[in-house]
Amino acid sequence: MRDFIIPALSVSISYDRGVGYFTSNWLRLAAGGLKQLAFNGGHARIIASPKLSREDCDALARGMEARLEPIVIKSLSGTLAELECNLEDDTLAALSWMVADGLLDFRIAVAAAELDGDFHDKFGVFGDGHNAVAFRGSPNDSERAFRNYESISAYYSWLDPREAERVAQEQDRFDAIWENRDPNLRVYDVPEAVRRELIEITGRLPRPYQRPAAKNEDRWRHQREAIAAFLDARRGVLEMATGTGKTRTALSILNELHARKLIGGAIVVAYGTDLLDQWNKELLQRTSFPVYRDYADRKETLSYLNASQDAVLLLSRQNLPKLLPKLSAETQRRTLLVFDEVHGMGSASLVSSLDGRLENFVYRLGLSATPERAYDTSGNDFVARAIGPVIFRFTLEQAISRGILCKxxxxxxxxxxxxxxxxxxxxxxxxxxxxxxxxxxxxxxxxxxxxxxxxxxxxxxxxxxxxxxxxxxxxxxxxxxxxxxxxxxxxxxxxxxxxxxxxxxxxxxxxxxxxxxxxxxxxxxxxxxxxxxxxxxxxxxxxxxxxxxxxxxxxxxxxxxxxxxxxxxxxxxxxxxxxxxxxxxxxxxxxxxxxxxxxxxxxxxxxxxxxxxxxxxxxxx
Missing domain, CATH: 3.40.50.300 (P-loop containing nucleotide triphosphate hydrolases)
Known part of the structure; x- marks a missing residue:
């Protein structure tokens, strides 16, 4: 802790940690390094295993709907509630404020049912924006780990190509777990209720570090304007330049409609594995919905239809006509239908198979940087008729002048x-x-x-x-x-x-x-x-x-x-x-x-x- 963890945290702007058990005592020991990480404007991501029985782990592996099962919330509440009484005041304030300010984030990993065990790995990566240090070894993030006979191996990206490759492998492995791409694990966001329970502590203590300079949030006001335009129109296309936050705007609309109890979930229609995978990543990070996928080798539509709670289905564009007969009129009425790269919906095959079949969806949202199809009046007419007209525009010129995109x-x-x-x-x-x-x-x-x-x-x-x-x-x-x-x-x-x-x-x-x-x-x-x-x-x-x-x-x-x-x-x-x-x-x-x-x-x-x-x-x- 003295010779490695705290010095590395102190010069880092990123800290990615996967660990079997994470306790408040480790945070107390690492307080000095965590504070400096905050001073650096850094961000920490921690994947840890909840303290659950084997039976609990098996239950969590039963499909995507297990993300929000009460057993997860109960276990996490018990673990995080100990922070207030076990941490020293300044460390508690540091942790609380870092979570409140978005500088520290947790995810919980459990083993897939076939492993019949726990997430028990221990590795991490520090980065300063130029170089990185990866380490792995036996210690957990607990006070006892520093009283045991434990060891780690460390790898430094600047020493030689072999070391750099090892660092990159550890970073890739962390990213795969964080993004829920490791088939041996199920990874969940900390439930919002637990996050709010922790943040409620923040009002009692002063922030023990200088908050990073506030970004000019006003330059993103177009997202709020786009959300307001859709909530008013209920259907239509947001024409927003690439890189100006179309996906996040759509997720904000999804969360707002759900909070108002106007919808139960959403179906996101897009084309291409890369784009759909990116949607999956954003949904996992920014919503609490279970996410099902029906594209490439993923065939989870039946699980989505049988889900016991509100959920999101990611759907390849060509699969939408086959899905519609399986959805009741009530389900369609209470589902937000999102079309990413909406211009693609104007192809002749989709026009013939979808025309007149989307009216039951009250909320239909199209997204595109350039929704107009060249040389295709009938395709453009279909998009305007079935999904809606352009109800909001934010152009490349505006994005560059506002500093959202670079010159x-x-x-x-x-x-x-x-x-x-x-x-x-x-x-x-x-x-x-x-x-x-x-x-x-x-x-x-x-x-x-x-x-x-x-x-x-x-x-x-x-x-x-x-x-x-x-x-x-x-x-x-x-x-x-x-x-x-x-x-x-x-x-x-x-x-x-x-x-x-x-x-x-x-x-x-x-x-x-x-x-x-x-x-x-x-x-x-x-x-x-x-x-x-x-x-x-x-x-x-x-x-x-x-x-x-x-x-x-x-x-x-x-x-x-x-x-x-x-x-x-x-x-x-x-x-x-x-x-x-x-x-x-x-x-x-x-x-x-x-x-x-x-x-x-x-x-x-x-x-x-x-x-x-x-x-x-x-x-x-």
Missing amino acids: FDYVALDYAFSDDDRAAVRQAIRRHHAKARTSTPSPVELLYQDLARIRKLSKEKLEPFREFVEAHSETLKRCLIFVETADYGALVQEILMSHAVDYHTYYGDDDRINLKRFANGRLECLVTCKRISEGIDISSVASIVLFSSARARLETVQRLGRCLRIDPDNPSKRALVVDFVRTDDLGPDENDLESTADIERRDWFRTLSKDHAHINGGIAS
């Missing part, structure tokens, strides 16, 4: 179509006109899509990119590169291999581990496609490269949002967007909107970045 520099690299590209354009146009003379003409939108694909796959972009990264290799650090196809990505990789940068691809489910490695900083660069465009929050992304970019703002805004999130570890972050703009003259048949997409996008980016000077091969400042 960025814009670089447009010039390229010109090759003879092959021009031939492909002429062929696409001829094919469209030939089809137009038949009894089944193709819509012009298909021509636009063909022309867009030719532009996205032009190999003439590769050489300007090669020259740019030769002059600005720092662009490849914390960088996302968007390509149209894996084959095109292979051409980009040839350029990356000439630079000493750790990169990988992320195209399909088999590559999901690479997204995790990129998020954790173990990859500097990720070559990807549209699968990462929606809903993924990696605040350290510093630059994006847009080999593939659509005329429609939908895709561009989402990809831009990947690099504009404020990075807590880099408060002075200024992002970089590298784009490609076709500058050769258009052919005589190229008088459509799609052919001028690069120019329109360049002008918009310049306005948004406030950097109006076009510098080919350099960064505008």
Whole structure:
């Protein structure tokens, strides 16, 4: 405690601890370090095992509804109630205030039924924002542990790559447990009733540390305005720029409607495992609802339907039509229906299977940074009719000016179509006109899509990119590169291999581990496609490269949002967007909107970045 725990706490801004037993006596012994952690503006996360019998652990493992069983609350109340009488006054005040201020958080872990035991691990990670120390070993967090013969092993991220990898493994393991992704454990938030019982103590004692400087909460007032708009309208779309808190706003609406007893729970409809997993994480952290999942290999709809209490179902978009017949009219009336990336609900297949079937849901909430579907009037009409119109807007421009998203520099690299590209354009146009003379003409939108694909796959972009990264290799650090196809990505990789940068691809489910490695900083660069465009929050992304970019703002805004999130570890972050703009003259048949997409996008980016000077091969400042 004297030589390791307290000194490490004192220089840390994060402390993640998994421990079999956690008692108030440990807090008394570590008081000096905990106070300094608070002075540093730090945050501690602790996963501990409740003092429950084996039978209690088995009961907790009986499905997701066991999260709020009275036995959990009873056990935790007994454990935390001892703090007031066992801790010294200043330590009690420190603990109470840190919980009240959100600087300290607890979660409770119990073993899955098949283990027939307890969460009994002991490990932890200290971090100062740059380096980290991981440790593991036999002591519990109790006073007796420091009277026993105990030992720990410690690993230091700055010593050598093997030590750094061990630290990263311990951090990954803690995160997996915290986020309820370890199949051997069930992890629960401390019940709100228990948290309030503890916080009630705070009024008796002065705060024993300087509270970190208050953030400018007024810049987030758009969330309160969005909540008020939905509560008034009861249905509609919140159009909020990526990174401005759409998910948290939706969770606040869910909690408010439930507190008013207007709903019993919610169904969240989204597309993609990554996005649905992120919803699961946010729901576990910010609500007390049991969460069931029906996507990928999760098949928990039946458990959700049989749940004995209010709950939330996370549902893959394509599964919604099959679910509706299983829900009674009363259940639909008392369920908040949330559509993330709501523009996706306008696809032809969903329109045909859902039109006229959502009216029983009184509360229908759509979320999107760009709800308008390009070239799809019928899809847009369905979203407005079935889910609701846009009832609140908060734009990228507003988010950047208010400091919610970071500013960025814009670089447009010039390229010109090759003879092959021009031939492909002429062929696409001829094919469209030939089809137009038949009894089944193709819509012009298909021509636009063909022309867009030719532009996205032009190999003439590769050489300007090669020259740019030769002059600005720092662009490849914390960088996302968007390509149209894996084959095109292979051409980009040839350029990356000439630079000493750790990169990988992320195209399909088999590559999901690479997204995790990129998020954790173990990859500097990720070559990807549209699968990462929606809903993924990696605040350290510093630059994006847009080999593939659509005329429609939908895709561009989402990809831009990947690099504009404020990075807590880099408060002075200024992002970089590298784009490609076709500058050769258009052919005589190229008088459509799609052919001028690069120019329109360049002008918009310049306005948004406030950097109006076009510098080919350099960064505008």
